[in-house]
Amino acid sequence: xxxxxxxxxxxxxxxxxxxxxxxxxxxxxxxxxxxxxxxxxxxxxxxxxxxxxxxxxxxxxxxxxxxxxxxxxxxxxxxxxxxxxxxxxxxxxxxxxxxxxxxxxxxxxxxxxxxxxxxxxxxxxxxxxxxxxxxxxxxxxxxxxxxxxxxxxxxxxxxxxxxxxxxxxxxxxxxxxxxxxxxxxxxxxxxxxxxxxxxxxxxxxxxxxxxxxxxxxxxxxxxxxxxxxxxxxxxxxxxxxxxxxxxxxxxxxxxxxxxxxxxxxxxxxxxxxxxxxxxxxxxxxxxxxxxxxxxxxxxxxxxxxxxxxxxxxxxxxxxxxxxxxxxxxxxxxxxxxxxxxxxxxxxxxxxxxxxxxxxxxxxxxxxxxxxxx
Amino acid sequence: xxxxxxxxxxxxxxxxxxxxxxxxxxxxxxxxxxxxxxxxxxxxxxxxxxxxxxxxxxxxxxxxxxxxxxxxxxxxxxxxxxxxxxxxxxxxxxxxxxxxxxxxxxxxxxxxxxxxxxxxxxxxxxxxxxxxxxxxxxxxxxxxxxxxxxxxxxxxxxxxxxxxxxxxxxxxxxxxxxxxxxxxxxxxxxxxxxxxxxxxxxxxxxxxxxxxxxxxxxxxxxxxxxxxxxxxxxxxxxxxxxxxxxxxxxxxxxxxxxxxxxxxxxxxxxxxxxxxxxxxxxxxxxxxxxxxxxxxxxxxxxxxxxxxxxxxxxxxxxxxxxxxxxxxxxxxxxxxxxxxxxxxxxxxxxxxxxxxxxxxxxxxxxxxxxxxx
Numbered sequence: 001x002x003x004x005x006x007x008x009x010x011x012x013x014x015x016x017x018x019x020x021x022x023x024x025x026x027x028x029x030x031x032x033x034x035x036x037x038x039x040x041x042x043x044x045x046x047x048x049x050x051x052x053x054x055x056x057x058x059x060x061x062x063x064x065x066x067x068x069x070x071x072x073x074x075x076x077x078x079x080x081x082x083x084x085x086x087x088x089x090x091x092x093x094x095x096x097x098x099x100x101x102x103x104x105x106x107x108x109x110x111x112x113x114x115x116x117x118x119x120x121x122x123x124x125x126x127x128x129x130x131x132x133x134x135x136x137x138x139x140x141x142x143x144x145x146x147x148x149x150x151x152x153x154x155x156x157x158x159x160x161x162x163x164x165x166x167x168x169x170x171x172x173x174x175x176x177x178x179x180x181x182x183x184x185x186x187x188x189x190x191x192x193x194x195x196x197x198x199x200x201x202x203x204x205x206x207x208x209x210x211x212x213x214x215x216x217x218x219x220x221x222x223x224x225x226x227x228x229x230x231x232x233x234x235x236x237x238x239x240x241x242x243x244x245x246x247x248x249x250x251x252x253x254x255x256x257x258x259x260x261x262x263x264x265x266x267x268x269x270x271x272x273x274x275x276x277x278x279x280x281x282x283x284x285x286x287x288x289x290x291x292x293x294x295x296x297x298x299x300x301x302x303x304x305x306x307x308x309x310x311x312x313x314x315x316x317x318x319x320x321x322x323x324x325x326x327x328x329x330x331x332x333x334x335x336x337x338x339x340x341x342x343x344x345x346x347x348x349x350x351x352x353x354x355x356x357x358x359x360x361x362x363x364x365x366x367x368x369x370x371x372x373x
Numbered sequence: 374x375x376x377x378x379x380x381x382x383x384x385x386x387x388x389x390x391x392x393x394x395x396x397x398x399x400x401x402x403x404x405x406x407x408x409x410x411x412x413x414x415x416x417x418x419x420x421x422x423x424x425x426x427x428x429x430x431x432x433x434x435x436x437x438x439x440x441x442x443x444x445x446x447x448x449x450x451x452x453x454x455x456x457x458x459x460x461x462x463x464x465x466x467x468x469x470x471x472x473x474x475x476x477x478x479x480x481x482x483x484x485x486x487x488x489x490x491x492x493x494x495x496x497x498x499x500x501x502x503x504x505x506x507x508x509x510x511x512x513x514x515x516x517x518x519x520x521x522x523x524x525x526x527x528x529x530x531x532x533x534x535x536x537x538x539x540x541x542x543x544x545x546x547x548x549x550x551x552x553x554x555x556x557x558x559x560x561x562x563x564x565x566x567x568x569x570x571x572x573x574x575x576x577x578x579x580x581x582x583x584x585x586x587x588x589x590x591x592x593x594x595x596x597x598x599x600x601x602x603x604x605x606x607x608x609x610x611x612x613x614x615x616x617x618x619x620x621x622x623x624x625x626x627x628x629x630x631x632x633x634x635x636x637x638x639x640x641x642x643x644x645x646x647x648x649x650x651x652x653x654x655x656x657x658x659x660x661x662x663x664x665x666x667x668x669x670x671x672x673x674x675x676x677x678x679x680x681x682x683x684x685x686x687x688x689x690x691x692x693x694x695x696x697x698x699x700x701x702x703x704x705x706x707x708x709x710x711x712x713x714x715x716x717x718x719x720x721x722x723x724x725x726x727x728x729x730x731x732x733x734x735x736x737x738x739x740x741x742x743x744x745x746x
Binding site: 039040041043044045046068069073076077078083084085297298300314315316318319321322323325326328329330332333 | 412413414416417418419441442446449450451456457458670671673687688689691692694695696698699701702703705706
């Protein structure tokens with residue numbers, strides 16, 4: 001069965017949507033934040049810990065799993081859910097973003113057929129095509145697969161982006177044609193940078209292909225400003241069907257999530273909460289803090305006293321600081337738990353605000369506090 | 374309150390003892406294996422995970438905690454239990470072993486007063502004395518503190534060892550005199566290499582000081598053979614009181630644990646299960662295996678199908694191999710869980726064998742299988 005998006009409510013003053021995402025692995029409320037499990041593991045965490053944080057969909061990376069351990073091994077294991085022992089829904093990206101961001105020396109050769117590039121692991125030549133990306137994802141057996149797209153940098157010209165958007169639409173079509181997994185949904189990706197005409201064109205042409213959901217892409221590639229991101233969303237959303245979920249790729253900054261929700265986005269993913277955790281950073285209502293800072297040496301309070309995460313219920317900043325300082329992996333684990341839970345709590349509060357038609361008030365309060373830090 | 378050891382039974386054909394260790398943080402059966410949490414964390418694991426493995430006492434390292442975060446911070450946090458959120462019993466070693474094994478360039482200057490050496494972290498000059506070791510441990514507020522001893526290599530001569538043992542006894546006395554924590558027990562350490570006369574002398578003199586328990590030390594220093602270890606135990610045990618626990622320091626090889634139990638040891642600790650985990654190794658009934666081996670690529674079975682640990686109940690060798698190969702810390706975490714649980718299960722089975730007076734049969738079966746691998 002394919003996923004189904006059920007729209008429950010649109011907020012009074014904004015485009016924010018409250019909805020339900022029905023999947024083969026459970027039904028979950030949107031807007032939602034999806035933790036990233038690049039290599040079939042949300043770094044340092046178990047599935048049970050993700051559930052305790054009230055996590056719903058997680059994201060895994062096709063490019064990384066293609067290289068290691070290879071899609072055939074995951075297929076033989078019974079698919080990604082079985083392989084990693086996660087019974088919640090999984091979304092896989094297409095590899096498109098990684099090809100453009102991770103390719104060795106960032107060298108790549110984009111041709112109509114696909115993209116030639118070199119592995120970030122060992123430099124060997126690789127060729128990823130829209131068909132191959134979908135075939136790999138079919139084997140991974142994720143709940144949601146993404147179309148293979150080109151992810152140009154923010155500096156790309158209108159002329160370049162126009163050609164790129166046209167090719168990405170042709171790639172989306174080719175991917176859809178080979179897609180062959182009745183239990184897997186397929187999303188299309190809207191590109192077009194910060195140009196209104198290109199976003200409109202991309203959205204209209206991509207929705208014609210009738211995907212199970214749509215993503216606003218090209219907002220976290222290379223050099224995009226906040227304004228570019230807002231434009232990308234605002235120029236895409238009007239052309240997306242109401243009955244399909246809308247996913248903003250690669251965005252996890254708390255304020256960006258709020259701005260995305262206000263503009264009608266339902267799903268977010270980002271490595272931010274786990275990546276900053278490894279460097280000792282924690283989200284708080286009063287902005288990000290870095291626990292390596294000496295002032296936390298004797299701070300025997302939790303990161304946030306009103307946070308319900310395992311880290312905040314059981315450990316002090318002084319202890320987590322000690323772990324991070326000593327490179328003890330429990331430190332990154334506790335901070336990952338806190339940071340992911342922070343973003344999931346944020347989406348829970350956003351949903352409540354949509355329900356109460358108080359989203360703009362919520363935004364104002366949140367940003368005011370967050371910038372005090 | 375001090376710990377209390379309650380002897381329940383001695384096995385029919387061996388010196389193996391079944392006992393109970395009563396502590397301020399619960400009562401636990403012996404023989405027991407104690408996981409090592411060097412820096413106030415058993416690497417990668419939470420206290421809840423340790424409990425799920427049926428872990429009892431854990432060990433933390435005074436030397437490491439002295440350097441980071443410092444005993445004063447832990448004292449201000451309310452002691453080590455509070456600091457690391459562990460409500461089971463904790464044993465701290467004296468730092469003696471680390472001074473001899475970790476000191477920068479292994480350079481040290483042993484004088485009557487203590488040991489001058491350089492920090493393994495930044496090379497700064499440090500001076501650790503028997504008094505300071507105990508004072509640090511008093512502040513850490515562990516359940517069991519260890520006396521500060523010299524840990525000479527196996528190559529030390531009888532002449533050297535004799536002087537060293539005498540000094541270690543003087544150090545034990547000095548430490549006991551400054552010990553000042555009514556809730557903390559203090560163990561003495563028997564040294565003397567593989568020499569019968571020195572072990573006897575050390576045991577007789579140390580027990581005169583009336584410690585709360587005794588450790589057989591100097592079996593995991595540098596270059597000791599299995600025979601040296603067995604001699605060290607056999608030459609020490611006859612002079613140790615029956616009503617005090619006996620602890621073999623730094624030993625965690627499964628067969629060594631069995632041999633130690635047979636010789637009358639009650640407590641073991643070792644970094645082995647967590648250290649080998651980080652390198653992809655797992656204990657099994659049929660010997661150690663390394664999951665990096667290509668043959669596990671498509672092995673969709675648990676490490677041990679009859680193991681009750683979280684890793685074996687939920688994950689395949691292929692998945693854990695993938696994690697280890699990709700340097701994903703969940704891999705080391707799952708292997709640590711398995712390896713610690715393996716040793717704890719071993720002690721559970723040893724206790725059952727003592728109860729049934731079948732220890733030598735158990736040993737024979739275990740070793741036969743273990744060497745098949």
